Amino acid sequence: MPKALPTRYSAPPRTDESTWGPSRISLGRRVNKGEAKKRYDLRDCDFEGLDFVKVPTPIDKGGRQMVVRSHSYSERDVERAAWRRYGGPDGFQAHLNRLREYHQRGHSGGLFESPQGYNPATRFPAPSRTDESTWRPSIIPPGNRVNKGEAKKRYDLRDCDLEGLDFVKVTTPINKGGRQMTVAAHSYSERDVERAAWRRYGGPDGFQAHLNRLREYHQT
Structure with a gap:
């Protein structure tokens, strides 16, 4: 990815929540915090303000079985x-689709665990690309x-992203x-190449937001 970006651009603006469709999660379904963070790629701060109940949960710690009280959330929340x-x-x-691609490149044949209702057969389109004139x-x-x-x-691109770009052959x-x-x-x-990345990820802001997420994954 580009080594230095002197100007940090904000992530794309969030869409109006009143326009969001219904949940794809079954009513009443619950999920523990650890599993929720893993499936939805969330951070602790994303759970602030969400209602939860504490439930006994068996875990294996160093080969020893024990029970802890974990936070259980409504999966719709x-x-x-x-x-x-x-x-x-x-x-x-769109974020899940990218995570699935990363997983498939690094874990051939492994199972990518996505939330209920978010498998490739029911994928939503990626966010619309911004007007290039802007x-x-x-x-x-x-x-x-x-x-x-x-x-x-x-730039986290694929061969198809570079199709149509002028190039010269150089000895390397x-x-x-x-x-x-x-x-x-x-x-x-x-x-x-930068322009190709903007097209793939939804403009300069979309590409910067994608880089920010990649940087987070790298640092964790």
């Missing part, structure tokens, strides 16, 4: 907290170039199995 954090139902679903100017120096592999890594040294060799790599204007 937790879902609503996730909608607030990620910008409504569509924003949360986007701010790039802060990338005009002559900066970046190779394809580095561009995908820094690599180490393959301890053997030095050169390959012809695709070199792009970094401003074009």
